[in-house]
Amino acid sequence: MTEASSAQPAFVNIADQLRSDIAQGVYADGERLPGEDELAARFKVASGTINRAVDRLKNDGYAVGRRGSGVYAQTPLAIKHEPCPDPAESQGRTGAWAAGEPRTFEIDCVAITADPPPADIASTLGLDAGQAALTWMARFSVQGRPVRLTRMYVPAGLVPETSAVRGDASPRRLTTLLHDLGLSAVDGVVETRGRAPSGEDCDLLDIPVGRFVLDVRLTAWDAENRVVAVEQTVMDSAAYVVSHAVDLQKPGNK
Template structure:
């Protein structure tokens, strides 16, 4: 590969584009093991270092995955489609449905479920109006597709809201925050949602089993009761390569 006159695009980015095109064209199919960097360097006319940087970029965006001691493979995970417009979703599919796999994808499994009484992160404590030292009931769950982690969900509820609800049981499964709020007699009537993209911290990267260079989607939902009091906070951290956020609305 030769540089075009005046080109400012790094060669490894153009190599990554060519490799993506080869995957899109079916030269390399989902599950296929890619050639090593030396072979890719020869194929695309670049140095082995450039080929390696291109592979690392494709690992970060989820196009390929590295398997220790085995090589680099074309990613096979089908992204989950997630609606951001809740009223459209509820009108079409029912209030209990929020996230479901794309066509022909397997269902979500769950593991690493835990419930603790703990001090919340400062931002959550501020939202809930907690005094220093006050604790919340926190429920954490990890969701998987075909054994691959795709999202982490944390629910934070004030003690007076969570008291006496099923979320306190030791055998409680992943928390459905809206169902718990109804059970507590404090149904949510309004929600504020914020989604941003950020680099994962070490815990995120470990629990989602993603490269540290791959960004995550960090979603916060704040739930309000009829008196506009904040009664719960939910944080969902998603592998950015595993999700598609979709909005649908009338014009």
């Protein structure tokens, strides 16, 4: 045991060891992990310490609990996060990469609502309390595992009641949606942050409450400097890798 690891709480070191075991194939993806008593005996600790270690594994995406059955090893998908393609087009369903190989997105749980959005979204959209936004929501899964939620919020007052797309929940790119609504955007800002998941995030992504999510928000303005939409993408942090290319041959690049 290294000096650094010996300074860590026992449950952290145990979780690190089990995570390493899963990564090295000691426990295959989907294989049931040893029970609490067996692990407690192996590491010579109390059952409460094992529970904390296993919770850490679940939050990191290396284990999943199944009610009445036990805890199973899970290999993280390592999906490359890139700007969301248009899911209505064929290439929009092949943008996920897992274990170095292309995997298709499956899109389900598609819905449209017309309700007041969360307070922070309402503030960005310039809506007063109680004012509604039209919200298009879609869930994306890879290999049967939910990995991403996309919600697009548009102030209901900007969309004519006669707009045919108001009731069409088909997932699409934000620019396509705005065009279909008779709106257009000329500027946008993307912000990415990590945060604790909401209850709805946990339910829809099937993740434990202790696992953070990545929250990517695109705010779009029109030519009149009005915020016309917010696109929110919530990703399971244990399933994604955020990456970008860097040209190291150009002088001055860091």
